[in-house]
Amino acid sequence: MRVFKTIPAGRLALALAVGLMLLCTMAVSPVLAKDTLTLAIQGEPEDGYDPTLGWGRYGSPLFQSTLLRRDENLNIVKDLATRYALSQDGLTWTVTIREDARFSDGTPLTAEDVAYTFNTAAKVGGKVDLMKMDRAEATGKYEIEFRLTSRDSTFVNRFISLGIVPKAAHGQDYARKPVGSGPYMMVEWNEGQQMIAQANPHYYGDKPFFKRLVFLFTDEDTSFAAARAGKVDVVVVPQALAVQTIPGMKLHPVRSVDNRGLMFPTVPDKGEKTADGLPIGNNVTTDPAIRKAINVAIDRKLLVAGVLEGFGRPAYGPCDGLPWDNPANVIADADTESARKILADGGWKDSDGDGIVEKDGLKAEFTIIYPATRSIRQYLALACADMLKNIGINALVEGKRSWDEIRQLKHSRVVVFGWGSHDPIEVYHLYSSHQAGEGYNNAGFYTNPKVDEYLDAALAADSYEASLEFWKKAQWDGKTGFNARGDAPWAWLVNLDHTYFIDEHLDVGVSQVEPHGHGWPITANIQKWTWKD
C-alpha cells in the first residue's frame, strides 16, 4: 500500500492516460483500412515496375499513365492523349498529349518523355513488342510522331499498354523506384513480400478514394489463409476455392477471355520436320471432319459446370465477347447426333465394331497433351476424351512434365492451350499461315488463303475500328473462316471466370472482361474503387 501512496494522483492519471492513448492508437488501425486497401492478387512483377520492360501491360500501370485506355466495355478512350490520328498511308501516327500531366516528382510530362519511352522500349528487349515501329519523335512540346515500318492496326494497343516514363529519371534502378504520372506512386517494394503505393498528389485525373494500397505477394494458399484471417480486402483465388465462403467478404467473379482450347495439327504426318527437328502433322486431326465433329460433340456448358465449378463460360473462339469477336462463332454443341453424321459424311465408319471409327484403315485416335501441373487443363482433357468416346473418337490423355516437352510435340499432338488477350494481334499469331510453326504461333500449321487475306487486311486496315470487320471475317465470312463452322483448327472449350473475394464494404465498380493474366487486370479501374459503410 505504501507504494501507491508515494505516487501522486496526478502522475497516476497521466500514466493511465498515456496507456489509454497507446491502446487507442493500436485500436485505430482497423479503422484506417478505409483509406488503405490490402490486396493479395499475385503476379509480382520480378522485372520491376518499368513499363519499357513490360510492366502494366495488363490492367493499369498504376504508377504511370498511358496515352490511351480501354474502358469497362473495352472501348478505347483517351488518357494522356487529347488527339490521335493515323496518316493516309497507315505508317505515321500523330498523337497530341495533354499539357497538365506531371510526374510524381513534380516535373511536367512532355512529348520528349513519350518519344523516349517508346524508343527505349523498342530496343531493351523486354515484353513490349515494338518491332513494327521505326521510331518515335517529338515534333512539338506536346506532339509526337510514331513512324511504322509497315502497316499495323494493332499498334494502337501499344498506346494503351505502354506507361510513359520520365526521360530524366529513367535509368538502371527505375524498375525498383518508378516515377510516373499515374494515380499512385510507389512508397516501397519489398521483393517477395509486399508493395506499398500511395496516391500521387500530382495526378491529373480524379483523385482515387484509397490513399494507400498494399499489395501482398504471397502464394495462393497463404493469401487465402490471410483472407480468412481478415487481413486482406481483395484476394484472387483459384476457381476450386471460390465455392468456399470467407466471413466478411463477397465473391466477385470477373468474366475473362482467359481461355482453354484444343489445338489440332491440321496437316498430315508425312515425316516432315521443322528446322529444329520437331515432327509435323497428325493424320487423324488433319481431316476437317474430325475437328468439326469434335467441336460439335463437346458439351461446353458441362465443362464449365464440372471443371470450373460454374465459374466460367463456354468458349467458341479465342476472343469471345471482345470487340473483334464474331458472334457467328457460337455453335450448337453437345450434339452427338450431328457429330456422328459429320464423321459418317467424312467417311469415318466403325467397321470392326470396337466402338472407334476408322477411315481407310486409320483409326480415329490421337493424344491430347497438357502440362501435368495444370489441373484445369488435365480435367478438361479427361472430360473431352470422355465426350469424344460417345462419337467413336479415341482420345488418349497424357500429362507432360514441362512446356519444353510440349514444345517438342506441339506440331504433331493435340495440345490444351490457353490464351486470351486484349490485343487482336493474338488472333494473327494463332491463325496466320505466315506464322506457322514459329515459336508457339500457329503450332498446328493451319492454312487458309482466304483467312490469311482477311488477317493481313486487318493488320493493314486504316484504323483499329476498320480492322475489326476483317478480324471478324477471318473467323467466319459466311462461307469460310477459322471458327468451328469453317476449318475448325481449334476446339475452343471454356473461358475462365477470374474469381476474387472482396470485402463486403468494397465497391469495385464494373470490371473489364479480363485477359489471361495474374490478378493485375482487376486494378484497371482502381481509381474508381470506393468503400461503403
Next chain:
Amino acid sequence: MNVISPSFCLGKAGRLFLILSLVSILAFTLVSLSPIDPVTAYIGIDRMQISVEQEQRIIERWGLEKPAPERFFIWLGNAVRGDLGQSMIFNEPVTTVIGKRFVTSLWLMASAWLLSGGLGFVLGVVAGTNRGSLTDRIIRIYSYTLASTPSFWMGLVLLAVFSVSLGLTPICCATPPGVSPDDATLWQRLHHLILPAATLSLIGVAQIALHTREKTIDAMNSEYALFAFAQGESRTGVAWRHAVRNVALPAVTLQFASLGELFGGSVLAEQVFSYPGLGKATVEAGIRGDVPLLLGITLFSAVFVFAGNLIADILYGVLDPRIRIGTEEAK
C-alpha cells in the same frame, strides 16, 4: 593459440578454391541441361503478343544466343572480378539480390540455429544421462519422429494451428502488411519470425539431440565418470560437471557442420511462410530458369557451408587443447 597457422590457412583456401570451381562447373552444366527454357518462362502467357523478332531481342539481352561453354567463360571471367552478373528475373545485380535476401534469411537461420542447438543439446544430455527412463524414451520418440518430418509439412501444420485457427501468429511475410521492414518494430519482426524459426528449430533439434545423447551415454560409461561415481557423485552431478564438457565439443562441431541442412530447411520454410529470404529467391530462380542468380546462390551457399565447417575446425582446436598439442607434436 597457434590454431590458425599459415599452412592451415593455405590448405583451407586451396580447398575453398577447388570446391568453388567444381561447384560452379557442375551447377552451370546442370542448369544448361535443365529442361526449363528461361525465355519461355519469362514470356509466359504473353507468347501470342510477342513476335519472333522480339523474342530474339530478349535472347540477346540475356546473352543466350552464345553457346553454353562460351557463356560459362564469360560468366567466370566476370565472377572472378566479383561481378556475378545480372539476375534475369529481378533485373538487379545478383550480388545485390543475394545480399538483400540473405539479411532477411539471417534472422531466421540464426534464431533457428541457436534454438535448435541449445534445446537439442539439453535434451540430448538429459536423455543420455537417464538412459532407458521414460524421459529418455519420450525425447527419443520425439527426435525420431521429427528427424523424418519434412519441414514444409511441419510449417503447414504450425500455420494451420497457430495462425489460421488460433490467430496468434501472422500468416506470412517478415513484417505486417503495409509496414515496411525499416519501420517495423523489433517486436513485429520477432512476431513474424516465430513460426518459421519454430519450424526450422523443431526439426533441427532432433539431430543434435540424438547425437548428443549417444555421446552422453559414452561419457557416462567412461572411466572418469566411473571415478566420479566412486567418489559419491550423483548421476546428474556427473553429467553436468564432467560429461557435458566432453560432449559439448562434438555437439558444437555438428552444429556448425549442419549449416547446409539449415540452409536447405530454410528454403522450404520460407516458401511456406512467404518469408522473403534467400530460400524463396532460390526457388524462384530455379522455377524461372534464372541462371545467373541460381549460380550466384549456389556459390554463396557453398561458401556459407564451407565457412560453417571451417569454424567448426577452428573451434575444435581452440576448445580442445589436446588436438592443438597433438598437431604440434606431430610436426
